[in-house]
Structures are given as structure tokens and as C-alpha cells.
Amino acid sequence: MQQTSPLARAGRALEPLAWVGPAVVLIAVVVVWPxxxxxxxSFLKISRFGVVRGANGVDNYTKLFAEPDFGGVMIRSLIWVVAVVGLTVVLSLALAQLFNQRFPGRNIARWALIAPWxxxxxxxxxxxxxxxxPEVGLINMILHDLGILDAMGGADADPLGKASTAFPWLIGVAVFVSLPFTTYALLAGLATIxxxxxxxxRMDGASKARIYFSITLPLLxxxxxVAxxxxxxxxxxxxxxxxxMTHGQPGYSTATSTIFMYILKGSxxxxxxxxxxxxxxxxxxLVAVFLKVARWNRQVA
Structure with missing residues (x-):
């Protein structure tokens, strides 16, 4: 049997780099380096104009953790993620199940779902x-005509001007934007069952609820x-x-950590x-905890 030279073996071993090399370089430049x-x-003293004035130790972190709104922002960020993702998944499961059925106009409905995406x-x-x-908004006009707005506090109510109503509206818009991708991801999963x-x-006499929770959900x-x-x-x-919609206002009552980070950049x-x-x-x-809870690498029975 002909022996291959060490140089040839090394060449074959390096062949995969031709395929994965560009991706590795891209990840290094776009993700790792930033x-x-x-x-x-985060350990430097930088002026608001971007001029580095030397090392600052952990003073930036000390100042950050001492911010009176820091705790509220972090808690609100968790509520934001749990509420938006939770509502999106629940609604998307229902929509995916609906759009997986055959009914008149199904293709039109599927195309309409893409619009927010x-x-x-x-x-x-x-x-x-x-x-x-609050003055010319379509939603407010409809609520006013139905008498709902007056019952909730008057015709001049500003949904985005109060934290009690602004944050739920923000969650609703985020869910609206997230629904198409999640629904289509679940539709793709349903197509593989x-x-x-x-x-x-059905031949074993399983009910629709039993089929959904014992077959559909596990296989989904x-x-x-991923979704x-x-x-x-x-x-x-x-x-x-x-x-x-709110710039994180009033105060920081609708700000999440990303908004808070951007506001701090100005000072x-x-x-x-x-x-x-x-x-x-x-x-x-969050991703690590989610993957642990979801047991993502466990094989589906």
C-alpha cells in the first residue's frame, strides 16, 4: 500500500479550513472583537465625546450599580422578556395549529401573517x-367611540404617557412583531410530524387533547x-x-437594560x-438557563 507523505496528510487535514475559515474570521471580526x-x-474613563482619559478600574461598574434606577431596569427587562416570549409562544402555537389545517383562504391568511415580519x-x-x-390616534378614537376610553379615565387619556398603560402596549407591539417568525417556525415543525x-x-382512541399534548408538543x-x-x-x-414609542419614559418606567445603556451613553x-x-x-x-431547562440536546422519543 502506497504511503502518503506527511505534507499530503497535513494538506487533507487543513482542507476543512477552506470551508469554515471564512465563517470563523467573520465571527471573530463581527462578534468576538466587538x-x-x-x-x-468598561474599565476606561471615556468622555462623552469618545476621548479616552485613561484607566478607570471598576469605577464604571460601581457608578452603574449605584444608579437608583438600575434595579428597576433589570427587573423590568426580565419581565419584558418573559412576557413577550411567553405570549408570543402561546399565541404562535395556536396560530400554527390553525394555519396547519385546511380551510378556505388559508394561503391568503398565511401571507397576511408575514406582513408584520x-x-x-x-x-x-x-x-x-x-x-x-391621545388626540388623533386611531385606537384612541375607536375606544372613545365605544365609550371605553371615557370609562377608563377620560377622552384625553394618553396610553403611552403613563407607565401602567405604556408598558403593556409595548409588550403587545413586541408580541405582534414576533408572532410571524415564531408561527412559521412552528409550522415548519408541524410539517415534519x-x-x-x-x-x-386516533385508531387507539386518543382524544384531540391527548394527541396534541402527547404527540404534537413533544415532537414540536x-x-x-429554536424559536x-x-x-x-x-x-x-x-x-x-x-x-x-416612549424613549423609556415617563422617567425610566418603560426602559429596559438596552434603552438604559443607550441613555447612559449620552453622559x-x-x-x-x-x-x-x-x-x-x-x-x-438567560440563554444558558433556557437551554438547561429546555434540555435542548435530549433526543425526542
Whole structure:
């Protein structure tokens, strides 16, 4: 048998780099390097104009944790993620099950569901802000005509001007934007479930509820895990909806950690960088906890 030279063996061993090398370089430049710079910046004293004035130790973190609104912002961020992702998944499960059935106009309904996904998130947020305008907003006009607005506090009620109503509206808009992707991801998962599995269950006398919870949901777990994971990361880092509709106001009552980070940038870039590191750490922790709870690498029976 002919022996291959060490050089030839080394060449074959390096062949995969031709395929994965560009992706590794892209990740290093786009993801890893910005994270390194972000962490370095959190330990520097930087003026609001971006001028580095030397090392600052952990003073940026000390100042950040001493902010009176820091605790509330972090708790609100968790509520934001849990509420938006939870409502999105529940509604998407129902929509996916509906659109998986055959009914007149199903294709039109599926195309209509793409609209919030295809539209710019910024544009969607602006439209909802206009619709909630206290004077000429369409939603307020409809609520006023129905007498609901008067019963809730008068014709001049401003839904985005009060924390008690603004934050729920922000959650609603975020759910509206997140529904299309999640629903289509679950629809793709439903399409992979063999029809004979359902047929066998029906022959065994299983009810529709039993089939859904014992067959559909377990077999949907891979698609559901991916959809929820992407939603957790997107929602946690969501910026346009809150910034366009409320700017985190009144006060910081509707601000999440991403909004808080951006606001801090206007006065102290070093402190804002520290908030970025905390934000990044929270995303990593949330994803790790989610993957642990979801047991993503467990094989579906």
C-alpha cells in the first residue's frame, strides 16, 4: 500500500479550513472583537465625546450599580422578556395549529401573517405610536367611540404617557412583531410530524387533547426550542419599539437594560460600556438557563 507523505496528510487535514475559515474570521471580526473592545471600554474613563482619559478600574461598574434606577431596569427587562416570549409562544402555537389545517383562504391568511415580519420594526413602532396618539390616534378614537376610553379615565387619556398603560402596549407591539417568525417556525415543525403517527393515535382512541399534548408538543420541541431561543435573544436586545414609542419614559418606567445603556451613553460612555457588559452577561445567563431547562440536546422519543 502506497504511503502518503506527511505534507499530503497535513494538506487533507487543513482542507476543512477552506470551508469554515471564512465563517470563523467573520465571527471573530463581527462578534468576538466587538465584545473584547466593549469589555476593555468598561474599565476606561471615556468622555462623552469618545476621548479616552485613561484607566478607570471598576469605577464604571460601581457608578452603574449605584444608579437608583438600575434595579428597576433589570427587573423590568426580565419581565419584558418573559412576557413577550411567553405570549408570543402561546399565541404562535395556536396560530400554527390553525394555519396547519385546511380551510378556505388559508394561503391568503398565511401571507397576511408575514406582513408584520416583512415590515420594518421601526416603521411598525411609529405606526402604533401614531395610532395611540391621545388626540388623533386611531385606537384612541375607536375606544372613545365605544365609550371605553371615557370609562377608563377620560377622552384625553394618553396610553403611552403613563407607565401602567405604556408598558403593556409595548409588550403587545413586541408580541405582534414576533408572532410571524415564531408561527412559521412552528409550522415548519408541524410539517415534519408524520401523518401516520396521528392515524395510529386516533385508531387507539386518543382524544384531540391527548394527541396534541402527547404527540404534537413533544415532537414540536426542537422547533419550539429554536424559536424560543431566538426570541429570547431578540426580545432582550430589542431597541426600536421602546425607543420610538416612549424613549423609556415617563422617567425610566418603560426602559429596559438596552434603552438604559443607550441613555447612559449620552453622559458617560464608560458607564454605558459597563452596562453593555452586564447586558451581554444577562443574555448569556438567560440563554444558558433556557437551554438547561429546555434540555435542548435530549433526543425526542
Amino acid at each position: 465584545v473584547i473592545v466593549m469589555i476593555q471600554s 416583512a415590515a420594518s420594526v421601526l416603521m411598525t413602532a411609529i405606526i402604533f405610536k401614531w395610532m395611540l396618539d 408524520p401523518a401516520d403517527v396521528y392515524e395510529a393515535a 420541541r426542537p422547533a419550539l426550542t 424560543m431561543l431566538i426570541n429570547v435573544m431578540n426580545v432582550f436586545n430589542s431597541f426600536p419599539i421602546i425607543w420610538v 458617560d460612555i464608560g458607564e454605558s460600556a459597563a452596562m453593555s457588559v452586564v447586558n451581554f452577561g444577562m443574555v448569556v445567563v
